[in-house]
Amino acid sequence: MAIVLSRTDPTSVMASTVDERGELVGAPLALEFSALAAFVTERERAHRAAGDAAERWVWSDSSRWYGDLLTAGVRVQRCHDLRLSHAILRNSTLSAGTEFARSAPSEWSRPAEPLTAAVAPVHSALFDLSDTIASGRSAAAADDSVAEYRRQLRAIAEVPDAGRLRLLLAAESVGALIAAEMRSAGLPWRTEVHDAILTEELGPRVPYGTRPAKLEVLAGRIRSILGDNTVNPDSPQSMLKALNRAGLMITSTSRWELAEYTHPVIAPLLEYKKRARLLTANGWTWMDQWIVDGRFHPDYVPGGAATGRWATSGGGALQLPRQIRAAVTADPGWKLVVADAAQLEPRILAALSADTSMAAAGRGVDMYAGIVASGVVETRDQAKVAMLGAMYGATTGESGRLMPKLTRAYPRAIRLVEQAARAGERGELVTTWLGRSSPAPGEDWREAQWRASQPGASTAEEARARSRARDWGRFTRNFVVQGSAAEWALCWMAELRKGLLAIEGMNPQPPGRRAAASGPVFERIPHLVFFLHDEIIVHTPAEHAEEVAAVVTAAAATSGRLLFGDFPVDFPLGIATVERYSDAK
Structure with missing residues (x-):
């Protein structure tokens, strides 16, 4: 069974129970948004108490539905993300012969818009439809969730030997849950450590638009070596002309090309570029915008790349430089379990072939x-x-x-x-x-x-x-x-999420051991807080760290078996239990 949640108007939602073919079971239930969290909580609790498999929640887009449930303290076990699944089924060669794939594009074929165009609070107003209305999408098209789910189930049924495709859709959907959970909980962050790193690398903080002291010193050295007091190291055009005048016939100021030349200006220029990059990508302005109450809340975009790799629509979580990783610090009494898969893509290639x-x-x-x-x-x-x-x-x-x-x-x-x-x-x-x-x-x-x-x-x-x-x-x-490596990573995280839920002894910790900034769902239990292609971080109470590390390892082995059966390929992990991310490697 599944429960399809559909928007009916800006204040209401329809909950429709459907069978394995997407056909209605009983009459749909109309709910006020204010009652939805309690409804979901009760259904999840009932299945756990009975020892049954949880119902699958079906909705248009996890990033639009799940975040507010998490804010209300509600976590779901399973879902089917219609928009992510639609994209896979429309484009896969495995489903190319289905009526679903051959039909004309619909509103469901449009990619989901970013949750935030710029930095915003961690969660929007509860199920606010203003974004959908403002974008020109009709409420009827956006709310056709039951019919869309039925079409997707029919398409899967038409695919011969659809086991792999079913696994992909399940993994993609649980990945969407994980992305929302990581955004909700946030990556633990020490702004005082971040500020100290920036001060060490750049000099004391200065007003926006002003060059920090250490960058200004480097800029002076560059100008002196080139004999040009007008050159601007922040302008590629200005630097390129100055370097050409100095006899360096380069075509760009990329660090790869600069490193091929021997000249006194190269070293300070490369150093300037490195530090300027830190300022623009993860400087004080970034810290003010993205760190809220000791947490970094990035907007992950599952399936954001063509290969299925994740992307981000804000915050740059997939590009955290080593320079600032010391700011990623576990809460008192907690640890970070950091794991990465060694040579993942070559191992995937061995298994594929x-x-x-x-x-x-x-x-x-x-x-x-x-x-x-x-x-x-x-x-x-x-x-x-x-x-x-x-x-x-x-x-x-x-x-x-x-x-x-x-x-x-x-x-x-x-x-x-x-x-x-x-x-x-x-x-x-x-x-x-x-x-x-x-x-x-x-x-x-x-x-x-x-x-x-x-x-x-x-x-x-x-x-x-x-x-x-x-x-x-x-x-x-x-x-x-x-793309296949991205699928392995999705299955790894899905198995890890399942294993973390099953860890014994996750009873409420003493008040001093709470990670309150992680929100009501995650303040007392181990939870994923970071993902980068083949690397994850779990924030866990210190007493569970050893068990979490074992779950991480077991999840990697299970992911390999899910994809490749008994083919003899290993997926070893590098695992470290640390207080600061920078200490993991």
């Missing part, structure tokens, strides 16, 4: 070291460069030189990514292990290919078409690996 030799190279050890021990290459750095080249399509330099060795050692793995690249070059779709498919190349790509195929096409048009084809082939080459 059923390359037993490659899987064996990483069994119980660092995979790159295992490749060296197998005699494929001479050093760990070579193994890493070669593997990244294989997955990302590097054909020149050190990667290109090492590729033949890698191909001989792991033919199945290399064949898989090569086939994905060739498919992309032909403009075909590729699909991840569980069923997420790549987007089709754009109209510009297709026009370039068409022009090159015409009689009398110029050499330039043919070269442009080949270049576009190779670029898209590099995208599809990596898509199958990166």
Whole structure:
């Protein structure tokens, strides 16, 4: 059974119980929004008391529904996110033959708008429909949740051997719950530590728009070396002209290109860029905007990238530099359990391709070291460069030189990514292990290919078409690996969330052990607070830290079995229990 929540007007919601085909069971229940939290709480409590599997809550968009339930102290176990599932089913090659995929796009085909266009309080007003109305979406289209759920169930039923696709939809939906929970609880943050780091790196705080003292000193050194008091290190155009006048014929001020040159100005300029980046990305203004009551509350966007990787619509949680990680500090009496999956993408590639030799190279050890021990290459750095080249399509330099060795050692793995690249070059779709498919190349790509195929096409048009084809082939080459790794990570977090709920002894802690800033749901229990592709952080009472670490490890093993059955590939983790994030590595 599932309960579909639909908006009926700005103050009411309809709760419709449906069966496994999406057909109504009994009459829908009309509720005032103010009564919804109590209704959800009662249904969740009843199933837990009876020992039954929790009902699945079905709603349009977890980011729009779940945050306010969490604010009210209500946590749900399962959901089906209609908008995320719609995108997968519409675009997957596995469901391409269904009526659902062939039908005309609808309001459900539009991506969800960011929860916040700029920094806002952690939660909006309870189920405020103003965003939907202002965006021009009709209430009828937004509220057609029961019919949309029925269409999705029908589409899944039409897919032969839909087990993987069902797992993907379940993982995507629980990922949406986790994203909302992490936003609600927040990442524990010490602003006094952050301020001290900024002061050390930049100098004392100055008014917005003013260059801090240490940046000003570096700017003076740059001007002195170049003999130009007008150059502005914050302006790429100004710096590029000054560097060209100094005899450095560079084409950009990227740190990668600057590092290739030897000149007295390079070192201070690179140092300036590093510190200026800290100021603009995570400086005092960022801290004032994003840290609320000792917590960082970013807006995660599950499935925000084409591969299924997460993105953020605010706060930059996926780009927290090492310079400020000391500010991520557990509450008194609590710990941070930090875990990351070692060489996740190469291990995923081994499993995808059923390359037993490659899987064996990483069994119980660092995979790159295992490749060296197998005699494929001479050093760990070579193994890493070669593997990244294989997955990302590097054909020149050190990667290109090492590729033949890698191909001989792991033919199945290399064949898989090569086939994905060739498919992309032909403009075909590729699909991840569980069923997420790549987007089709754009109209510009297709026009370039068409022009090159015409009689009398110029050499330039043919070269442009080949270049576009190779670029898209590099995208599809990596898509199958990166997207499948994202699926593994979703399953890992889902199993971890389940394991954290099951930890024994999670009775209310003494008042001094509460993490009150984490909100009513998470102030007394271990909970996820951070996710970055292959890395997670759990904030936990210190007495549960060892048990949490065991759950994290078990969840990774279970995720591997969910995706790849008994194929012998390991997914080892690096785990550290620390008070500060910076101490984890």
